[in-house]
């Protein structure tokens with residue numbers, strides 16, 4: 359396994375890129391810690407595959423360097439990077455048995471038979487493939503075939519990293535949860551550096567210990583699931599992660615107060631000075647609550663029961679706002695106001711979080 363370093367990296371598919379907009383991947387510097395499980399999360403076209411292909415060597419970046427354990431591999435082809443890859447669709451040999459499919463990457467590297475057998479058995483056990491080992495891959499379901507692909511990706515211990523590109527796309531929805539859990543267990547047991555591309559926040563947050571969030575070719579935040587939830591560094595992280603996402607309201611901030619249009623003024627947990635650009639406050643629905651007496655006036659439009667709690671869809675000064683309410687909290691007609699927890703109200707200037715100072 360290796361620490362993967364991206365230095366001054368950027369990529370454009372154009373031969374002569376001019377401005378920032380010409381770059382599919384904007385300036386990026388990052389160390390991928392050895393042995394960590396990362397998810398690369400973002401919407402369609404944000405540059406996830408471009409970044410993954412740069413790491414794997416399928417694309418040479420137009421700018422910057424990539425290092426494995428300090429060794430420059432920017433010009434090294436994929437074969438020399440010693441990485442395993444799992445793609446969206448299964449890559450298996452139909453005529454071989456499941457056992458031989460799993461053993462293939464190990465035999466290819468000349469591992470002794472006893473070690474191959476032991477490793478294949480361990481991976482098959484973790485993925486629930488043991489009973490299928492003697493069967494030919496032909497005729498197996500897409501789910502089973504993708505499990506074999508995952509197994510082949512994980513079977514070698516000596517790889518620098520394992521890269522997954524939306525590997526659960528073909529998996530039945532009810533199996534996805536099980537496979538995600540198995541992948542996490544495999545990571546815990548084998549400790550590979552893993553980079554897992556997905557546009558699905560549930561997949562990213564359950565699989566990874568650190569999530570790299572991308573938006574319009576830029577990495578906007580790298581953090582633990584908890585950090586992304588509690589302190590989104592960019593408004594995109596706020597509304598992309600969470601269900602529903604973070605509420606965003608245009609505001610005028612003065613010191614430790616935010617004025618929201620005609621709705622009123624709220625207290626902030628920190629003080630802010632000299633803010634420029636487009637200012638918004640962001641507060642997650644979990645940190646907003648309805649009240650009869652205090653807070654800003656809201657009109658409740660709809661209440662949705664989602665099982666564990668209810669989502670109140672309301673209107674604040676003509677803007678939609680979501681509030682999470684517990685199952686047992688009565689929501690009567692007197693609930694005409696919303697209160698935000700000051701400690702969990704973020705301030706954003708041109709989309710980026712501003713760290714205020716303690717009050």
Ligand SMILES: Nc1ncnc2c1ncn2[C@@H]1O[C@H](COP(=O)(O)OP(=O)(O)OP(=O)(O)O)[C@@H](O)[C@H]1O
Pocket residue numbers: 371382400401402403404405406407408409557
């Ligand atoms: N070979 C290419 N030539 C030109 N432009 C490309 C090429 N591949 C990707 N792009 C562009 O680069 C940007 C990033 O694409 P990329 O495939 O990396 O995004 P992604 O996040 O993986 O999206 P998706 O989830 O849809 O696969 C997009 O605007 C895309 O149109």
